[in-house]
Amino acid sequence: TPLLLPEDALDQEPFEVALERGSTIEARVRGGDAEGSMVVLRRGARVVATAEVDESGVATFGNRSPGAYSVQRFGDDRTRAVAIVKQSGEVVRVDL
Secondary structure, three states, rough: OOOOOOOOHHHHOOOOOOOOOOEEEEEEEEOOOOOOOOEEEEEEEEEEEEEEOOOOOOOEEEOOOOEEEEEEEOOOOOOOOEEOOOOOOEEEEEHH
């Protein structure tokens, strides 16, 4: 049942909220210039997050819900990877 605000929060009766663990998308970026570069995460046409590539060549996006995402290096419209999150709590890895 969807939560209705402010009605449910002000109601005298308690209500239960079920939380699901978010998934993680890890984008492994190839190339000697990868460290410190930025990676963009999109869902459809919308940018939902950006992350910096760490010293191991990975950009990590946490707390993602199930669905289809695309990942690309900032400024590089030629190379994209698709990440499909199927269920909560999983780790999805893609290569760029």
